[in-house]
Amino acid sequence: MSSKMQGYLFVLISMCIWGGFTIFSRLNAQWHISAWDITALRFALAFIILMPILIYRKQTAFLWKKEPFILAMLGGLAYCLTAYSAFNFAPAAHAAIFLNGCIPLCTALAAYFLFRQPFDRHIWLSLIIMMVSIAVMTYLLSQQSAHPFGLGDGLFFLSAIWWGTFTVLLRQSSLTAWQAMCSVAIWSALIYIPIYLLFLPKHLDQAEWSHIVIQSLFHGVLVVIVATLTYVEAIKRLGAFKTGSIVTLAPFIAAIIAVPLLNEPLSLAIVCGLLGMGIGALQPWRWFRRSIV
Incomplete structure (x- = not known):
């Protein structure tokens, strides 16, 4: 398989996981798994997998610098808590608009x-x-309601700010993709899990064990570990712009899938928002420039 084909394979994997993040996060609300719970499950499982690997390979030194901690607080805890909470108040289509659509803007x-x-x-x-x-x-x-936007939309936009800031700081850091991914997972677990166990409300007893296992594996393994590594490998083979453009499509596709899958409404207003934010985020006019790699 050529390097280019490998790149498209990696970006397809990333795209499926990123699109699934929207669907699975929205399912948390229906499965009675709170934002506090899914954040704990996500980072606990990732910590259990990654920490022994770093200890075995004697690669823990980078964790004790300032950069890994700051990145974990922004792209790990802050992003997860606001994004997961937002899905309890707003449908998947709103996430595509105010979260994924606004990430390029917030990054800039x-x-x-x-x-x-x-x-x-x-x-x-x-x-x-x-x-x-x-x-x-x-x-x-506003023609349909006096209050067109709600708390969920604000939380999605706040999540986009966290992720945009995280992305910029990550670009300026000296960390590799592996180190950045491990930093976010491990520091988030070290800070959050004790606080969660001691002080935060827990609702896992209201959820089915099968749902807890599914969400833990998806968010703790696929989102935290697999999607990060495949995304970076895709960038190496296809370039940052093309990779980012393709992957950005995933949440918008997920918003369409959520209509029949989760019985969520898709009004003319939301369609306009999806189209506009999708075009603005993807910048399709740049695809026709010869300088794109």
Whole structure:
């Protein structure tokens, strides 16, 4: 298999997992697994898998630096707690718009405020498209309700801010993909699990064991470990823009799948939001530039 074909295989795996994240996170609300519980399950299982590997390979030194801890607090705990909580208040389509659609924008804003990286014309064009789509969606939703947006939408946008900041700091760090992934999983577990066990509410007794096992394996193994590694391998073979563009499609596809699968509504307003945020995030006009790798 050629390097390019390997890249498409890796990006397909990442895409399936990222799309599944939207569906499985929404299922948590139906399966009575709270954001506190799924965050604990996610990082506990990843810790149990990864820590023995690092100890065996004597590769724990990088964990005790400042960078791994900061990345874990942003891309691990803060992101997970707000994103998982948001799915209890908003449908999957809203996640595609306010979380995944806003991540490129929040990443660009974080790069500007933290490192003074200017916006190029592609970012400005994306920003205009996103703002127009949100304005149209807001108008259409306001015709149906006096309060078109809720707590879930705000939490999704806050999650996009956490992930955008995490992405920018990760790019500036000296950590490899393996080290970054281990840092997020291990430090998140070390900080969060004791707090969860001692102080936070637990509702796992209300969920079925089969659901707990499914969610633990999906979020703790596929999302934390597999998707991170396949995404990085895809970037090496296809380039950052093409890989990011393909993977960004996954949550939007998941939002469409959620309509029949989870019986979620898909109004004209949400369709406008999905299309606008999807175009703004993907920047399809750049696909036709010869400089893209």
